[in-house]
Amino acid sequence: MKLNNLINKQHLTLALAATILGSAAAMAQPIGCGPYPGCLYAPPASYAVDRTTSIVTYNDVAGLQRNVAVTIRRPIGRSGPLPVVIWVHGGGEGHSNPVTSMGEWSTATAQAGYLSIAGAHERREGSSLNGLCQALGVSANDCSQFQPLNWDRPKDISAIIDQLVTMNAQAGPWNGKIDVNRIVVGGHSAGSAAVLTVAGARRLLVGNVPWNLTDPRPIAFLGFSPQGPGNLGFFETDFQQPHTSWDGIARPVLIVTGDGDANCVQPRDMCVETPMMRRIAFERLAPRDKYLMYIKSVETFHNLFALKTSECQEKNVSQTDCAAFASWLQSSALAFLDTYVEGRFAARFWLQSPFLKMASGAIAGIEGK
Amino acid sequence: MKIFRKWIACAVTIAGMAGSSIAIAQCPGSPGCLYQRPQFTFTENEFRIAYMDIAGRERTINIMVRQPDISLSPLPVVVWSHGGAEGQTNARTALKEWSELTARSGYLTVSIAHTPRNPGERSDLCNALGIANVADCEVFKYLNWDRPHDIKEVLAELRRQNAQGDFRGRIDLNRIAVGGHSAGSGAALSIAGAVRVFNETLYSFADPQPIAFLAFSPQGPTSEGFFDTDFHKPDTSWDPLHRPVLVGTGDGDGGCDPPGDCMPGGDPPYGRRAGFNRMPEQGKYLFYIHDADAYHGMFGLDADCVAKGVAAIKCQAFSDWLTSAALAFLDAHIRGDNAAYTWLRNGWIRSASNNVVEWLEK
Numbered sequence: 071m072k073l074n075n076l077i078n079k080q081h082l083t084l085a086l087a088a089t090i091l092g093s094a095a096a097m098a099q100p101i102g103c104g105p106y107p108g109c110l111y112a113p114p115a116s117y118a119v120d121r122t123t124s125i126v127t128y129n130d131v132a133g134l135q136r137n138v139a140v141t142i143r144r145p146i147g148r149s150g151p152l153p154v155v156i157w158v159h160g161g162g163e164g165h166s167n168p169v170t171s172m173g174e175w176s177t178a179t180a181q182a183g184y185l186s187i188a189g190a191h192e193r194r195e196g197s198s199l200n201g202l203c204q205a206l207g208v209s210a211n212d213c214s215q216f217q218p219l220n221w222d223r224p225k226d227i228s229a230i231i232d233q234l235v236t237m238n239a240q241a242g243p244w245n246g247k248i249d250v251n252r253i254v255v256g257g258h259s260a261g262s263a264a265v266l267t268v269a270g271a272r273r274l275l276v277g278n279v280p281w282n283l284t285d286p287r288p289i290a291f292l293g294f295s296p297q298g299p300g301n302l303g304f305f306e307t308d309f310q311q312p313h314t315s316w317d318g319i320a321r322p323v324l325i326v327t328g329d330g331d332a333n334c335v336q337p338r339d340m341c342v343e344t345p346m347m348r349r350i351a352f353e354r355l356a357p358r359d360k361y362l363m364y365i366k367s368v369e370t371f372h373n374l375f376a377l378k379t380s381e382c383q384e385k386n387v388s389q390t391d392c393a394a395f396a397s398w399l400q401s402s403a404l405a406f407l408d409t410y411v412e413g414r415f416a417a418r419f420w421l422q423s424p425f426l427k428m429a430s431g432a433i434a435g436i437e438g439k
Numbered sequence: 440m441k442i443f444r445k446w447i448a449c450a451v452t453i454a455g456m457a458g459s460s461i462a463i464a465q466c467p468g469s470p471g472c473l474y475q476r477p478q479f480t481f482t483e484n485e486f487r488i489a490y491m492d493i494a495g496r497e498r499t500i501n502i503m504v505r506q507p508d509i510s511l512s513p514l515p516v517v518v519w520s521h522g523g524a525e526g527q528t529n530a531r532t533a534l535k536e537w538s539e540l541t542a543r544s545g546y547l548t549v550s551i552a553h554t555p556r557n558p559g560e561r562s563d564l565c566n567a568l569g570i571a572n573v574a575d576c577e578v579f580k581y582l583n584w585d586r587p588h589d590i591k592e593v594l595a596e597l598r599r600q601n602a603q604g605d606f607r608g609r610i611d612l613n614r615i616a617v618g619g620h621s622a623g624s625g626a627a628l629s630i631a632g633a634v635r636v637f638n639e640t641l642y643s644f645a646d647p648q649p650i651a652f653l654a655f656s657p658q659g660p661t662s663e664g665f666f667d668t669d670f671h672k673p674d675t676s677w678d679p680l681h682r683p684v685l686v687g688t689g690d691g692d693g694g695c696d697p698p699g700d701c702m703p704g705g706d707p708p709y710g711r712r713a714g715f716n717r718m719p720e721q722g723k724y725l726f727y728i729h730d731a732d733a734y735h736g737m738f739g740l741d742a743d744c745v746a747k748g749v750a751a752i753k754c755q756a757f758s759d760w761l762t763s764a765a766l767a768f769l770d771a772h773i774r775g776d777n778a779a780y781t782w783l784r785n786g787w788i789r790s791a792s793n794n795v796v797e798w799l800e801k
Contacts, residue, residue: 298707298709298710299707299709299710300707300710305707306693306707306708306709306710307690307691307693307707307708307731308691308693308694308707308708308731309691309692309693309731309732309734309735309747310691310731310732310734310748311691311693311731312690312730312731329668329673330668330669330670330671331670332667332668332669332670334661334666334669338636338666338669338672340661341660341661341666341667341669344660344661344666344667344668344669344713345667345668346659346660346667346710346713346716346717347659347660347661347667347710347713349713349716350707350709350710350713353709354709368668368669368670368671368672368673369670369671370670371670372670385670386671
């Protein structure tokens with residue numbers, strides 16, 4: 071209700087905002103969306119991007135060395151310490167190639183002016199897996215079923231942040247170039263589970279005590295295709311258990327999913343996740359700076375939320391739909407980032423407006439609380 | 440801390456319920472902002488209904504009919520379907536508290552005991568449904584099939600009884616509600632039109648006769664044959680629900696053991712309310728108690744509340760809120776009562792519960 075009031079008030083000031091923000095081109099846009107072309111949000115500048123790879127190394131809880139290959143995408147020509155987005159891919163099987171890991175999102179945020187880091191989170195096997203199981207108290211019998219990336223992904227994120235802090239502080243090409251106070255973490259599917267874990271989500275994966283792998287340094291989070299209760303250790307309330315996995319998340323979060331974002335096998339009740347269950351990750355978040363972007367279309371396959379538009383053709387999703395979905399996803403994510411990282415009024419205004427609904431013909435929308 | 444404060448305020452509300460001028464001012468005509476209606480005595484009669492199931496076997500169910508002792512005729516009806524995968528044979532105890540409440544409130548109330556199947560009956564049903572694998576048959580919850588059919592037979596029996604016999608002309612066939620708890624709510628929603636998938640086949644159990652439905656502790660997507668959208672699959676179980684529905688659940692209404700392991704078949708509270716999100720608009724209500732003491736059986740109005748370690752004052756409040764909402768829903772949508780509509784549409788349950796109850800209407 072408060073948000074609705076806010077939006078109504080903002081509508082009243084739209085003309086003023088258009089004047090403040092507008093250029094001649096902006097004023098030529100259809101009535102109702104002010105300076106936002108096609109009613110979508112676009113960052114003020116678009117940068118060329120250069121790409122390098124590196125390795126982040128740290129010692130894990132078992133005392134073993136773990137390596138995380140990362141791709142660093144840098145907006146060329148943007149001055150000043152750069153704000154950062156760290157991207158986390160999904161999949162229980164892990165990745166070894168950081169260039170293809172969340173490459174689409176990573177490129178999009180780099181073009182928007184963010185130093186974008188995408189890790190390849192490798193799945194442990196053999197002695198490394200056994201060592202982790204032992205350190206975490208997972209029995210030898212259960213170790214073969216244990217999904218080590220549920221532990222490793224959040225730890226990898228923290229290690230990447232440690233590395234960024236070090237790079238920024240020490241002499242070298244990154245000295246003073248990284249704004250370590252403006253770091254955002256985003257992820258898709260199992261990657262979003264890691265993102266929300268770093269944000270403060272508790273997960274029940276071993277024994278009866280939820281893991282707490284919170285990292286206090288990121289200032290905002292993007293969760294694409296997140297898990298609902300009952301999956302990957304996320305839990306809800308129950309009789310005389312008033313807590314949920316999401317209670318501990320106080321920092322800004324954007325959750326994104328849609329009607330096609332399930333992963334069922336036949337029959338249709340055999341699903342690990344369904345769209346309505348994914349939405350619970352938003353519904354259970356405490357109010358303040360929390361957003362849900364939802365696309366009401368069953369053309370929105372799971373990997374679309376990783377911005378993998380290259381899969382549209384094989385999935386029989388039309389190029390028109392595919393391009394529209396991608397533009398809505400990017401607008402939403404970039405408006406969220408520019409709101410909470412750059413403090414841009416135009417981004418916050420768009421995020422809290424009905425403009426996405428208008429742009430999409432009410433197929434997509436953003437709900438805030 | 441937030442909940443604790445709410446409960447202090449709530450206790451004050453309850454204590455003052457009898458004559459609070461503030462509450463009366465907030466909710467005219469509804470003391471304590473609760474919905475109340477005249478109470479009647481009722482008489483009880485047990486019956487047995489037999490019908491041929493899909494396998495060609497005779498299936499027999501026991502029902503309890505509670506008839507309010509009022510001269511008004513014909514009487515509106517509530518049919519209740521209990522929960523539990525194991526079935527029941529005693530209709531007197533089947534959703535007894537809900538049944539007595541609606542009978543006391545002037546509804547001819549039919550409570551069904553959904554009879555369990557013996558192994559032979561179960562096997563015959565599996566064969567009829569194409570569940571050839573013995574292992575699959577053993578885990579198939581056959582009452583998910585039988586419950587809606589039992590209800591349809593009860594509705595048919597009501598038509599027969601209204602035409603001839605002891606209840607002739609006493610039953611208002613145009614004012615029937617079906618309600619249920621847990622698996623029983625799944626049956627109620629099936630009668631309302633919810634589509635469910637069993638053994639890779641979609642089934643509709645819709646019956647056009649009832650005009651409103653109560654679903655307490657309903658199943659969410661992926662549970663007991665209920666399904667959500669998926670890529671290139673736009674339909675959901677709840678799409679065909681065009682008649683009024685009241686959904687009731689709460690923070691303690693989980694079924695996950697351990698809490699992080701709900702799939703498949705377990706139902707976390709927000710999973711239970713996901714079906715409400717998917718229902719078409721018009722005449723849909725969600726009653727949600729934001730308190731982890733609101734346990735699963737409480738939504739079946741069972742008598743275990745205090746024994747489960749919940750404070751008596753809270754148990755009473757839960758019961759008052761839930762029964763208020765259910766009776767207001769029934770009186771609004773079955774009787775067409777304006778005061779009940781006013782109560783529903785103003786969301787007075789929020790004031791009655793000091794916002795412990797979340798109330799949504801669409």
